[in-house]
Amino acid sequence: xANNISNLEEKIENPHLQFNARRIALEVLTEVFVxxxxxxxxxxxxxxxxxxxxxxRNFVTALVYGTxxxxxxxxxxxxxxxxxxxxxxxxxxxxxxxxQIIFMDRVPTSAAVxxxxxxxxxxxxxxxxxxxxxxxxxxxxAKIEENPPKDFGTKYSIPDFIVQxxxxxxxxxxxxxxxxxxxEPSHVGLRVIxxxxxxxxxxxxxxxxxxxxxxxxxxxxxxxSTKDFREGKITIQDESSQLVAQVLDAGADDLVLxxxxxxxxxxxxxxxxxxxxxxxxxxxxxDHKLRLIxxxxxxxxxxxxxxxxxxxxxxxxxxxxxxxxxxxxxxAPCSGLGLMxxxxxxxxxxxxxxxxxLQEIQLSILSSCAESLKKNGIMVYSTCTLANEENFEVIxxxxxxxxxxxxxxxxxxxxxxxxxxxxxxxPEQYHTDGFFIGKLRKK
Ligand SMILES: C[S@@+](CC[C@H](N)C(=O)[O-])C[C@H]1O[C@@H](n2cnc3c(N)ncnc32)[C@H](O)[C@@H]1O
Numbered sequence: 001x002a003n004n005i006s007n008l009e010e011k012i013e014n015p016h017l018q019f020n021a022r023r024i025a026l027e028v029l030t031e032v033f034v035x036x037x038x039x040x041x042x043x044x045x046x047x048x049x050x051x052x053x054x055x056x057r058n059f060v061t062a063l064v065y066g067t068x069x070x071x072x073x074x075x076x077x078x079x080x081x082x083x084x085x086x087x088x089x090x091x092x093x094x095x096x097x098x099x100q101i102i103f104m105d106r107v108p109t110s111a112a113v114x115x116x117x118x119x120x121x122x123x124x125x126x127x128x129x130x131x132x133x134x135x136x137x138x139x140x141x142a143k144i145e146e147n148p149p150k151d152f153g154t155k156y157s158i159p160d161f162i163v164q165x166x167x168x169x170x171x172x173x174x175x176x177x178x179x180x181x182x183x184e185p186s187h188v189g190l191r192v193i194x195x196x197x198x199x200x201x202x203x204x205x206x207x208x209x210x211x212x213x214x215x216x217x218x219x220x221x222x223x224x225s226t227k228d229f230r231e232g233k234i235t236i237q238d239e240s241s242q243l244v245a246q247v248l249d250a251g252a253d254d255l256v257l258x259x260x261x262x263x264x265x266x267x268x269x270x271x272x273x274x275x276x277x278x279x280x281x282x283x284x285x286x287d288h289k290l291r292l293i294x295x296x297x298x299x300x301x302x303x304x305x306x307x308x309x310x311x312x313x314x315x316x317x318x319x320x321x322x323x324x325x326x327x328x329x330x331x332a333p334c335s336g337l338g339l340m341x342x343x344x345x346x347x348x349x350x351x352x353x354x355x356x357x358l359q360e361i362q363l364s365i366l367s368s369c370a371e372s373l374k375k376n377g378i379m380v381y382s383t384c385t386l387a388n389e390e391n392f393e394v395i396x397x398x399x400x401x402x403x404x405x406x407x408x409x410x411x412x413x414x415x416x417x418x419x420x421x422x423x424x425x426x427p428e429q430y431h432t433d434g435f436f437i438g439k440l441r442k443k
Pocket of ligand 1: 262265285286289313314333365
């Protein structure tokens with residue numbers, strides 16, 4: 001996510017480009033909140049079709065992610081200024097505009113309002129333009145400090161079920177730190193493919209990761225367009241997620257199953273451990289996602305180590321006989337609450353709070369994989385969520401129903417990310433994604 005608005009002012013002079021940028025931002029928001037699209041995918045698609053400059057693309061990205069991550073707060077401020085029914089896109093246009101007024105210091109209020117009114121006229125005619133103009137003029141004259149948000153959910157734009165869940169689980173003090181941190185700009189985590197080369201990769205403004213020996217971190221930047229990325233010397237991967245292959249620690253000749261593999265970030269990392277005859281079977285339920293694994297593996301020069309397989313991993317034991325794999329990774333489908341900073345739309349998704357249903361799927365994948373693991377084999381379970389039901393509870397329930405397995409304690413030099421023998425990183429600790437890793441051995 002490129003929240004880089006530092007070069008904005010130079011383009012403010014060009015109203016045509018700014019108009020297009022705002023129009024595209026509104027289109028992305030409409031895709032997300034009306035058509036239930038994923039923000040990152042809708043944004044990438046619409047930016048690709050657009051002819052915008054790098055600066056304007058950054059502006060659109062900042063507008064989209066900023067508005068999404070402050071949506072409930074923006075709704076709260078707007079509530080005072082209009083009542084009755086309004087089309088969804090008009091509400092989104094108002095939110096997009098007051099986001100600029102409140103949070104983007106470099107955007108003059110008059111420019112934000114004028115462009116919104118033009119957009120309203122273009123998309124909805126003069127009556128809509130008059131309505132948008134009236135609401136925004138009234139809003140810009142008001143003092144928002146006189147109407148402060150009354151609860152955490154509104155203040156941090158986090159649905160109440162998540163607020164209550166995180167306070168219940170982590171206590172109010174830590175939960176508030178998490179809420180505050182997820183609305184800050186994300187950092188970019190990079191994995192250096194040749195660990196020996198970590199200090200010789202010449203990327204600007206990157207520092208070595210505190211958590212991952214093969215990681216670099218940057219405050220922002222479009223690393224996917226660098227030569228190092230194209231040549232497969234680096235890949236974009238959060239520092240927390242880089243710990244998974246390290247914990248799995250595949251041997252040179254191991255046969256590994258990556259049971260939920262797409263888009264292949266961890267598969268490719270695991271493959272780099274297979275310096276002998278080892279191979280990774282990279283399973284996923286979706287065909288189109290298997291193509292992403294292949295694409296990534298090719299760029300990172302590990303395609304020969306990877307075999308993508310279309311498979312519902314609740315049925316691993318139907319396809320592979322008992323005791324086939326030396327190591328298995330279950331990087332399970334989850335609620336994704338650890339990704340709320342990098343993917344702010346996750347918090348509003350239907351089903352994000354269906355922890356019981358997710359736990360059932362996670363346990364079912366683990367159980368099926370368990371049968372195909374060799375004796376003394378290692379199975380690593382990971383998620384990018386903060387919900388206990390999907391993390392520690394899954395490990396505990398699995399161990400109760402599988403007495404032939406035992407937990408292996410994970411160690412890390414940063415003891416604040418180790419809890420009950422598992423890794424649990426919350427997003428405010430090292431400014432990474434929230435992440436969980438547990439390790440199991442078949443006796
Ligand atoms: C957390 S993502 C995996 C990310 C991946 N390990 C990486 O590092 O790039 C979970 C993946 O599980 C896949 N998935 C969901 N249900 C599945 C199932 N029943 N069997 C196999 N894969 C599944 C999803 O399509 C998704 O790609």
